[in-house]
Amino acid sequence: MRDPARREHTPDAAREARLVSIRREAEKKGRLVEQGVRPKGAPFPKASPETGYYGIPLLKEPQWTWEIPVYFFVGGAAGAAALIGALAKVTGKDEGLARDARLVAAGGGILSTGLLISDLGRPERFLNMLRVFKIQSPMSVGAWVLALFGSSAGAAAFAQVVDDRLKIGPVRVLGNVAEGFSAAMGLPLATYTGVLIGATAIPAWNHNVKTLPIHFGMSGLGAGVSVLELMGHDDSPALNVLGIGASAVESYEGVQLEFKRDSVNRPLKHGLTGWTTRLGSVLAGPVPLALRIIASASGSRRLRRAAAWSSIAGSILTRVGWIYAGHESARDWRIPLQIKETPSTPELTSRRDIPQMRAG
Amino acid sequence: MSTSTDFETGHSGHTTAFLTDSTLCIGCKACEVACKEWNGVSADGFDWSGFSYDNTGHVGHSTWRHVKFVEGDPQPGFGGNSGETISWEFSSDVCKHCEVAGCLEACPTGAITRMEFGAVYVQPDICNGCSYCVVACPFGVVQKNVEDGRAFKCTFCSDRQRVGLEPACAKACPTQSIKFGEINELRNEAQDRLQELRARGIEDATVYDPQDTSVGGIHSIFLVRGDPRTYNLPPKPEVPTIYLKDGWRSAGIAAGMMVVAGLAAFLSTPSKNGKRLEGAAR
Numbered sequence: 001m002r003d004p005a006r007r008e009h010t011p012d013a014a015r016e017a018r019l020v021s022i023r024r025e026a027e028k029k030g031r032l033v034e035q036g037v038r039p040k041g042a043p044f045p046k047a048s049p050e051t052g053y054y055g056i057p058l059l060k061e062p063q064w065t066w067e068i069p070v071y072f073f074v075g076g077a078a079g080a081a082a083l084i085g086a087l088a089k090v091t092g093k094d095e096g097l098a099r100d101a102r103l104v105a106a107g108g109g110i111l112s113t114g115l116l117i118s119d120l121g122r123p124e125r126f127l128n129m130l131r132v133f134k135i136q137s138p139m140s141v142g143a144w145v146l147a148l149f150g151s152s153a154g155a156a157a158f159a160q161v162v163d164d165r166l167k168i169g170p171v172r173v174l175g176n177v178a179e180g181f182s183a184a185m186g187l188p189l190a191t192y193t194g195v196l197i198g199a200t201a202i203p204a205w206n207h208n209v210k211t212l213p214i215h216f217g218m219s220g221l222g223a224g225v226s227v228l229e230l231m232g233h234d235d236s237p238a239l240n241v242l243g244i245g246a247s248a249v250e251s252y253e254g255v256q257l258e259f260k261r262d263s264v265n266r267p268l269k270h271g272l273t274g275w276t277t278r279l280g281s282v283l284a285g286p287v288p289l290a291l292r293i294i295a296s297a298s299g300s301r302r303l304r305r306a307a308a309w310s311s312i313a314g315s316i317l318t319r320v321g322w323i324y325a326g327h328e329s330a331r332d333w334r335i336p337l338q339i340k341e342t343p344s345t346p347e348l349t350s351r352r353d354i355p356q357m358r359a360g
Numbered sequence: 361m362s363t364s365t366d367f368e369t370g371h372s373g374h375t376t377a378f379l380t381d382s383t384l385c386i387g388c389k390a391c392e393v394a395c396k397e398w399n400g401v402s403a404d405g406f407d408w409s410g411f412s413y414d415n416t417g418h419v420g421h422s423t424w425r426h427v428k429f430v431e432g433d434p435q436p437g438f439g440g441n442s443g444e445t446i447s448w449e450f451s452s453d454v455c456k457h458c459e460v461a462g463c464l465e466a467c468p469t470g471a472i473t474r475m476e477f478g479a480v481y482v483q484p485d486i487c488n489g490c491s492y493c494v495v496a497c498p499f500g501v502v503q504k505n506v507e508d509g510r511a512f513k514c515t516f517c518s519d520r521q522r523v524g525l526e527p528a529c530a531k532a533c534p535t536q537s538i539k540f541g542e543i544n545e546l547r548n549e550a551q552d553r554l555q556e557l558r559a560r561g562i563e564d565a566t567v568y569d570p571q572d573t574s575v576g577g578i579h580s581i582f583l584v585r586g587d588p589r590t591y592n593l594p595p596k597p598e599v600p601t602i603y604l605k606d607g608w609r610s611a612g613i614a615a616g617m618m619v620v621a622g623l624a625a626f627l628s629t630p631s632k633n634g635k636r637l638e639g640a641a642r
């Protein structure tokens with residue numbers, strides 16, 4: 001095809017009149033002010049106080065792999081399980097539960113470490129975390145907490161197995177000490193992840209730093225309860241009470257978020273990440289809450305199990321939703337640039353087309 | 361790095377800085393090339409971004425100096441024969457080497473450290489690629505190279521500074537748009553330049569040097585024209601450690617809730633020890 005600019009035109013009256021008016025203006029003013037021809041693709045992206053630098057994100061997106069949200073879930077459930085086991089034992093209410101809780105905590109500790117190593121790429125890289133202890137770095141605090149939790153929970157589970165077969169008194173005592181320590185470490189393990197993402201430059205995360213640790217802690221508690229129930233403790237009344245408590249707080253957190261209207265929270269409420277977060281909240285909050293209340297009245301184990309599955313799914317989705325909402329939030333240049341949205345503010349576009357955004 | 365203990369004492373005395381003057385920048389990208397050559401930084405790949413002459417987009421793990429091509433609104437009536445012209449500025453971006461650096465605070469391995477002249481430096485032999493610094497930087501500078509597995513950013517040419525040389529970018533810049541020197545001298549120089557530009561009728565010249573935020577000042581000062589947001593320079597960068605207090609308080613509340621709820625749950629319900637065998641048999 002021929003270049004459209006060089007196409008032959010058929011003269012007509014309108015175009016002739018236009019040429020005359022151009023000549024008149026040139027004669028009158030000595031110069032001509034016109035917009036000219038806009039090439040294809042115009043208007044071009046621009047840099048301005050309303051669009052920032054072409055709308056290229058100011059912040060970098062998180063670069064964690066899928067292992068990290070899963071680790072948040074596993075660590076939360078394992079930490080809560082250690083606490084539940086220790087309390088079952090201290091109160092003398094449920095030896096069997098305490099026994100299984102030790103196994104869940106130890107298994108969760110191993111799995112968590114595995115997930116972190118898999119995110120880092122090589123096992124020795126995890127050891128670099130234990131080179132220093134930095135109180136101002138939640139990542140450092142968390143690595144130490146996980147290391148201490150994993151080893152004490154592992155020791156407690158090992159002591160359990162040895163004691164069951166050989167009945168050695170000192171081993172039992174050491175096992176109990178390790179169990180107590182793992183419960184104490186389980187508390188920060190289940191909650192620090194909220195601080196970890198809250199204390200960052202990502203607006204959707206740091207905006208919610210006051211509630212995230214509670215949200216994640218309760219999510220972990222619900223998941224820990226649920227895992228133990230699915231291991232056969234679905235007749236434990238204490239677990240049901242705990243499950244009701246956790247899902248009640250999760251329902252409250254979900255409702256709270258729904259009422260927040262600021263644009264910072266948009267990735268938590270809209271789009272794929274918003275709906276993932278919301279689905280997580282529903283599955284970890286109102287659904288198990290209702291099922292558990294009915295179950296405690298009717299004594300139905302099937303409902304308890306359904307509630308447990310719902311809590312676990314909700315807990316995973318909550319972490320996945322929050323992490324990916326952080327990606328979404330990092331792409332919104334308007335928040336860190338303090339650009340007020342007006343009707344003329346351009347739509348947020350994904351800038352995956354920029355070379356480095358793709359290469360990561 | 362570990363051969364010298366000087367670096368662990370923090371920066372004292374002579375603090376160095378960059379002053380990047382966008383009114384002098386001609387967009388030649390000599391700084392980008394010099395940086396890549398001196399530091400052996402890998403290629404960015406070659407893709408057209410469609411954003412003026414900027415095909416890298418932003419600073420990142422393989423772009424430590426990044427020249428921004430800031431194309432503004434067309435201004436009708438100012439283009440001679442073309443009828444309109446666009447405003448077109450260039451500005452070479454770089455790590456801000458923050459006084460209180462989010463990346464440094466967040467790094468769990470101690471890989472990110474402060475050099476004696478104030479630079480924020482990632483020690484590549486210690487970084488384990490956790491990428492926590494990436495979400496802790498309020499300027500979106502440091503980035504993990506996924507293929508390599510570690511985080512990278514401008515080193516402030518620490519190796520050159522140690523032997524008394526200026527950074528490669530400053531040396532290669534043909535227009536002295538990138539100035540390097542002692543920070544207070546550069547701050548004065550920035551003010552002088554600002555006055556000079558204003559006197560010449562360039563009213564919209566601004567110095568970007570956020571000192572009254574939690575970042576506490578930066579060691580890469582910029583002189584730009586117009587609103588710094590046009591250059592993706594945030595008006596109020598905050599170091600994320602300011603959120604720690606609220607976060608840990610909330611974690612403490614959560615832990616308290618878990619313990620209280622747990623105790624209440626077990627103490628308020630009947631013992632299950634008798635029924636244990638039944639449970640184990642399932």
Ligand code: SF4
Binds near residue numbers: 461462
């Ligand atoms: S700009 Fe970012 S990468 Fe550079 S010192 Fe500051 S926090 Fe660290």
Ligand code: SF4
Binds near residue numbers: 468482
């Ligand atoms: S990626 Fe490397 S430099 Fe960044 S926080 Fe982790 S260990 Fe430190």
